[in-house]
Amino acid sequence: MKKISILGSTGSIGTQTLDVVAMHPEDFAIDGLAAGSNTALLLEQCRRFKPRRVSVGSKALADEIRSSLPDGTELFYGEEGLVEIAAGGEAEMIVTALVGSVGLESTLAAIEAGRNIGLANKETLVTAGHLVMEAVRRTGVSLLPVDSEHSAIFQCLNGENRRDIAGITITASGGSFRDYSRAELSNVTVEDALRHPNWSMGAKITIDSATMVNKGLEVIEARWLFDLPYEQIHVLLHPESIIHSFVEFQDSSIIAQLGSPDMRVPIQYALTYPQRLVSPAKSLSLAETGRLTFREMDLVRYPALRMAIESGKAGGTAPTAFNAANEIAVARFLRREIPFLRIEEIIDEVLQRHQNTASPDLQQIKECDAAVRTLAAGL
Incomplete structure (x- = not known):
């Protein structure tokens, strides 16, 4: 029986992963689940799949659900909680189903801990592909794509x-x-x-x-x-x-x-x-x-695709800037702050201002990501 942990268990990929696990209970067991703020669904998943380790987005959420968890379940929270679910416990495979660049550090931690990766979090490779693939080669873990393409x-x-x-x-x-x-x-x-x-x-x-x-x-x-x-x-x-x-x-x-x-x-x-x-x-x-x-x-017709490919070819921190600008612009659109076409305009404006750093380390990637988010939020 293969033990699995899921980062982003309450999202679309996470819930569909649990559908697969439920269909094959003799083949899979859930070791850990990490979610953001959807604690109602997470608790339902805990009752059904009985993970040994669980993480939520904040200490306040952890305090809120602590008494509702099954006996013996370890509880974590925040970025450190994601890393605990990814690198701790007994899981053989980590399904990275988080949305956005938030999945980068926990994925790297899982690789360093020798866990095989089922990768649905494409932003991990977009923002730090050179670091992730070097870690995969060095540790010898398997990185298996989950995106359908x-x-x-x-x-x-x-x-x-x-x-x-x-x-x-x-x-x-x-x-x-x-x-x-x-x-x-x-x-x-x-x-x-x-x-x-x-x-x-x-x-x-x-x-x-x-x-x-x-x-x-x-x-x-x-x-x-x-x-x-x-x-x-x-x-x-x-x-x-x-x-x-x-x-x-x-x-x-x-x-x-x-x-x-x-x-x-x-x-x-x-x-x-x-x-x-x-x-x-x-x-x-x-x-x-x-x-x-x-x-x-x-x-x-699709200028965002052109900008993504140009960012990829430029390398360095350009893909990080592209991704961070898009995440902020999409969040603003979903909050009805900007019109749809403004998403592409914000990405373009960010890339026009971006000063590229070649071969960035993790700290430089994080600094670029944070600076671009601030910039994109104000455009």
């Missing part, structure tokens, strides 16, 4: 010689506004943006899908996961979200991974690799699907 590429490369890769293509649904012109985006609402046509995701990732920031973060993540130059990483619009990504080889052969749009499939594959178990997801019927369509990615 990166899981697809990982599966397509099984048994293949990496030197034979001509390129990889990450598919994109296009998000909530894929059929909107730029002019039509001027007056869209938060509710409009949160209605993703294909996937069930958290609010922040759904907004990132609408701006195509999410795809930009995935391009940067793919650069680190698969050690490929940006020139070999492509993005293609695929509204049906059936082909999750594909790889082209030097002989012009293409291997793609297909499936219904259900995150529990790549989550489960990361948990069980190299084995496959029966999945809770619906089986794909291509006959029912009927047809698959594709469109070239328009970087004028």
